[in-house]
Amino acid sequence: MSTERRPRADAERNRARVLEAARTLFAERGDEVQLPEIARAAGVGVGTVYRHFPDRRALVEAAAEQRFAEIERYARTRCLGEGPGLERYLRHVGNVLARDRGLSAAVEAARGSAGSEPRGDARAGLESAVAQVLDHDRAAGLLREDCTVGDVFLLVGCLSSVVRTGSGDWRRFLDLVLDGLRPRTA
Amino acid sequence: MSTERRPRADAERNRARVLEAARTLFAERGDEVQLPEIARAAGVGVGTVYRHFPDRRALVEAAAEQRFAEIERYARTRCLGEGPGLERYLRHVGNVLARDRGLSAAVEAARGSAGSEPRGDARAGLESAVAQVLDHDRAAGLLREDCTVGDVFLLVGCLSSVVRTGSGDWRRFLDLVLDGLRPRTA
DNA sequence: CGCTAAGTGGAAACGGACTCCGATTCCAGA
């Protein structure tokens, strides 16, 4: 079944260039940057962009994938030690979202088509990492019993929408939400 | 300074028709309904739509204004009696957002350009109503001391973004958030 | 009744995502 062919060298190179240009521009100016501009920055024609990515959204997502992987790494290395891991995690995500204007666009896009879809492995990796953080916090009595991975993704979606407003209120939002996530002190 | 002129009768009638058509269509199918279709439904040319509303966003907002007023009325009449008023308020808003697909678009649009802007009186009215609900709840010891009107608007924005995903998770979101809004039981 | 400025409608301009296809480039095999 592996009718997969190694892509031509120049094709691979161009794909990388496009992705690189997209990452830079999206991060700086958000996802409203236009395709022709990205193509120009990559030294490539629009057609080439579309050869490698079916549509604008796919490009936005591909550009974000790397960031997701970085976040997963952060979760695994910095959120399983002492203290509240989920809090560290969410604050980190907030910061990353605030720095990379295009990332929140990718997060928004990933919502809506929730759960079922065959999401990339970035998503799967994140899910398992978050699950570990949740277990860790729960074991330490820092988290309400019923908090699920889905809840965290839900909240990250909201967080992303708040960051997008640019009002800077996202820290306040997290403060409120985190209070809701602590165990109910009867 | 009041160079305001009473608009012609037919103009007023057309404006009302456009608004009516927009309300219906936006509610049913969300804000992606196209201007020409709204114009057709209103029995009017596109040009006329643009005479009364500078652009699509303005129309979306105008169509939502009425809903905002209804919500304000709900806040004043149903959220100041016994029991948690803010909770009633937020659940109501969630329901309204879920029924009127276009409303969340208006809410999203209203964010971003927060606070300062000379927002319509619908906004001002809502603010004062919410402030009363907050005072009411606080007096009854149902609400954390530091919860502001701004917090509520922030959360409604998030709520709106969750509703928009269509996942139906918005009730869960409210459950989490409401727990964060209760007074810290030391 | 005119007269005139407000109002109307819809054709056309615009803007941006996406498609198409002739020209170009890579590379497997001779």
Added chain:
DNA sequence: TCTGGAATCGGAGTCCGTTTCCACTTAGCG
């Protein structure tokens, strides 16, 4: 090394929705 043709390239052109423009219509004042 050379070559055939498959894969890739690039950007002009299509498509589609928003917004503008303006010749024409009409309300409503004198």
